[in-house]
Amino acid sequence: RGSSSRSEAKSGRADLIFLIRFRHCCLLRNQRCVLAYLYDRLLRIRALRWEYGSVLPNTIQFHMSAEEVEWFNRYKKSLATYMRSVGGEEGLDLTQDIKPPKSLYIEVRCLRDYGEFEIDDGTTILLKKNSQHFLPRWKCEQLIRQGVLEHILS
């Protein structure tokens, strides 16, 4: 519709120029609004990768369009490639260590049944609901974010 009004303008209907200009401004504004809305959604989806990890909970995926899921998959692949390229052989997981470390070991309570969990020196811990443990901080970060463990602050 925009292009047809342009050809009308070329045919010399001077009185329509203002209307065409006005309509074009409206179209531009609509375009800006649409893009702003879509872009804002993308930014939120991006934040999800940093908060939840590479697998999104189903309830959230349900609210995403197919193209958004595709965008998310490409984003996390791009991020993974970058993280792998930094830091030694395995790369550096930038989604860990979000807060400065205060202590080595932390008290955690298990919020739901998770099963067995292995820590560095080879011992395995059984994570059952409501059990409390004193575990190395760096091992727990991922699970805390996923909601499996809860950091107990005394």
Place this chain on the structure above:
Amino acid sequence: QAWLNEKFAPELLESRPEVIECVVEQLDHMEANLKRAKRGDLKVSVHRMEIERIRYVLSSYLRCRLAKIEKFFPHILEKEKSRAEGEPSILSPEEFAFAKEYMANTETYLKDVALKHMPPNLQKVSLLKSVPKPNLDSFVFLRVLERQENILVEPEMDEHREYTIDLEEGSQHLIRYRTIAPLVASGAVQLI
């Protein structure tokens, strides 16, 4: 130093691959040492803590850079495209690849979801114009490391005139980023 500067600067600062490589090597070294150490050795805890702290600073630094890349991606890529031969790059090669992928990803998404359904003359959008630029006029705190003379301060408003100031070593200031940007790059001041 690089970490603090990056954290407080409104724009993406120069890439420091040597620093990153050095830190990463240190971390690997320390991890290897720890693996060989005996269990229950007190030094292990202290070293572990150190490793955690270093890893945090490194992660925070790289995260900060990635966030800025994602925030200002069209401007950063444009800057990189128009960079002269001998000038140092703002992005590491991996960051450059990430930035390009991010741009392509977002452009494809917007095109497939919205732009291709719009009337023909609206199907292109200039991301360079739509995405906000870094605000170089934002104020930053800094500490002077090397004495500077005759720094020209541009007027903020038309009534003010430009004036020059001297920066004494060890003094701290609150100033517009734009005025001291080259000093951050050269290491003469430290953002705090």
